[in-house]
Amino acid sequence: MAPVTAWAGPTETPTPPTDISIAVVVCSGSVSGCVRQADGVTQAGEALGWTVTRFDGKGDPVGQNQAMTQAINSGVDAIILAATDPVPLSGAIELAASRGIPVGAAGLGIAATDGVLFDVAPDYTLWGDQLGSWIVTDSGGTANFLPTVDREFPSSPAIADAMVAAVDRCDECVVQDTQQFVVTDIGNGLGQRISSALQAEPSIDYVSGAFDSAAADMVPAMGNSGLSDRVTLVSCVGAPQNLGFIRDGNIQAADVVQDDVFLGYGAVDQMIRVLSGQPLWETSGVTDDRLRYSQGAPSRLLTIDNVDEVTDQYWVAENGYVDRYLELWGVTP
Known part of the structure; x- marks a missing residue:
């Protein structure tokens, strides 16, 4: 599969609000994809001057509910779930809503609900x-x-x-x-x-x-x-160890990779809209509700034929998304 150079994300974003505190509930600190989505939220939030705090769900519903409750009680302005399933968190999500704390998500592949306003994820x-x-x-x-x-x-x-x-x-x-x-x-x-x-x-x-x-x-x-x-x-x-397995011919031969940091940036972009009282960005040409707010999240199939095109530790989408988002937000790199 060829490099992903096309941009299917937003073409405009409201002026980001200031003095925002945001929490990221990470599905598990031991799952690299969840952690890197939180990395994306952190990088994007800090570029905006926001305060970003992580809460580790530890890979089980009990720990995730505890993390969600801690995030709510910390007094944040918004919460993003990093690949954390909202279904077992229904009570905590209702608590967040009762306190006026919006909740969004990344990396789930779900349609928006009353409790989770958006999910930024590929197909x-x-x-x-x-x-x-x-x-x-x-x-x-x-x-x-x-x-x-x-x-x-x-x-x-x-x-x-x-x-x-x-x-x-x-x-x-x-x-x-x-x-x-x-x-x-x-x-x-x-x-x-x-x-x-x-x-x-x-x-x-x-x-x-x-x-x-x-x-x-x-x-x-x-x-x-x-x-x-x-x-x-x-x-x-798209974890580095797995791409290494492909390069070495060590049992694994194919991996569909996502840029988890992109998902974090995309989730922050959608949350800017929520906090500004503006409509969410809807991905053009999408009919599947699960992809409506995906921001055109990219992915790529890697095999022995193209894995060496990944020159960084992780695959980074080739569409220059960091600079694109910062420009949309009026932030100088």
């Missing part, structure tokens, strides 16, 4: 279709595929379901039952569990890692189980 269904289609092509139409999913993240089932649908369209391919896990399984036996499932069914030759932090737990376990020459893994997000 995760497209990701699943891209990865599933890649598996079919790479296998020559004979893949035996093991999907995995973490339903704590709304994006994960969207990706997994689309991947399964794409492989299912292949007449000679086989799709196994989906393996489910949660964030707290990462580093606590997840890799070995998936390796055991692969050993129990020797015909499986493709597996999804769901997302890169989980995939990074699976790859070493598969290697230690002697599966390196048999199984090919695909994943998404």
